[in-house]
Amino acid sequence: MDYGNLSLKKKIIQAMGHKHMSKPETQSAPPGIDIRPYNHTEDYKTVLKIWNSVGNGIHVSFSDEPAELEKLLRVSPGLFFLAIHRGNIIGTIMGGFDGRRGLIYHLAVLPEYQNRHIGSYLMNYLENELYKRGCRKIYLFIVPENIKTADFYQKLGYEQMSAIPFTKILQ
Numbered sequence: 001m002d003y004g005n006l007s008l009k010k011k012i013i014q015a016m017g018h019k020h021m022s023k024p025e026t027q028s029a030p031p032g033i034d035i036r037p038y039n040h041t042e043d044y045k046t047v048l049k050i051w052n053s054v055g056n057g058i059h060v061s062f063s064d065e066p067a068e069l070e071k072l073l074r075v076s077p078g079l080f081f082l083a084i085h086r087g088n089i090i091g092t093i094m095g096g097f098d099g100r101r102g103l104i105y106h107l108a109v110l111p112e113y114q115n116r117h118i119g120s121y122l123m124n125y126l127e128n129e130l131y132k133r134g135c136r137k138i139y140l141f142i143v144p145e146n147i148k149t150a151d152f153y154q155k156l157g158y159e160q161m162s163a164i165p166f167t168k169i170l171q
């Protein structure tokens with residue numbers, strides 16, 4: 001295969017068949033919706049209520065206990081955002097970046113606010129923040145009970161991976 005004058009980075013990407021994440025376009029906010037960063041002291045209780053109220057798409061686990069979230073906020077500051085309508089929290093998105101991959105967790109929009117492009121706006125907002133930090137590839141997980149959400153992510157340009165995730169809990 002002849003890669004001609006392509007830069008080394010492009011050559012490697014092409015050789016591996018990888019798609020490169022291009023800079024996300026910036027969407028405008030849905031009417032009346034603001035985004036602000038999560039404040040751990042003030043917002044935790046409300047956010048937890050939202051996660052527990054949106055159905056089986058979000059599994060609240062030990063990782064969502066306050067001390068665990070503090071670790072995420074320390075390692076990946078400034079990547080946890082809230083959607084606000086009339087001063088109330090109506091949506092959440094939490095991101096992480098380890099220097100190699102971005103991860104998206106706990107995207108949630110209160111049921112009465114769904115299908116108003118708030119979820120996709122939160123995704124776009126976080127993608128831009130991840131991109132600014134140098135993130136070029138994002139992972140996110142859908143639990144099998146919530147497979148219907150795959151269509152939502154596909155609309156936003158996400159592709160299903162062929163990897164089988166493994167996990168281990170360190171006690």
Ligand SMILES: CC(C)(COP(=O)(O)OP(=O)(O)OC[C@H]1O[C@@H](n2cnc3c(N)ncnc32)[C@H](O)[C@@H]1OP(=O)(O)O)[C@@H](O)C(=O)NCCC(=O)NCCS
Pocket residue numbers: 054055056057058106107108109110113114115116117118119120121141142143146148149150151152155
């Ligand atoms: C998934 C979720 C965040 C989507 O938020 P939302 O604000 O309703 O989504 P949007 O309005 O931005 O939808 C964007 C597009 O995806 C479509 N869409 C939204 N949810 C969809 C679904 N479940 N299946 C298929 N398409 C969907 C919308 O119709 C819209 O299409 P359009 O651009 O052609 O108009 C929201 O349904 C939710 O909070 N669900 C419960 C929690 C959850 O499952 N989170 C995901 C964890 S992996």
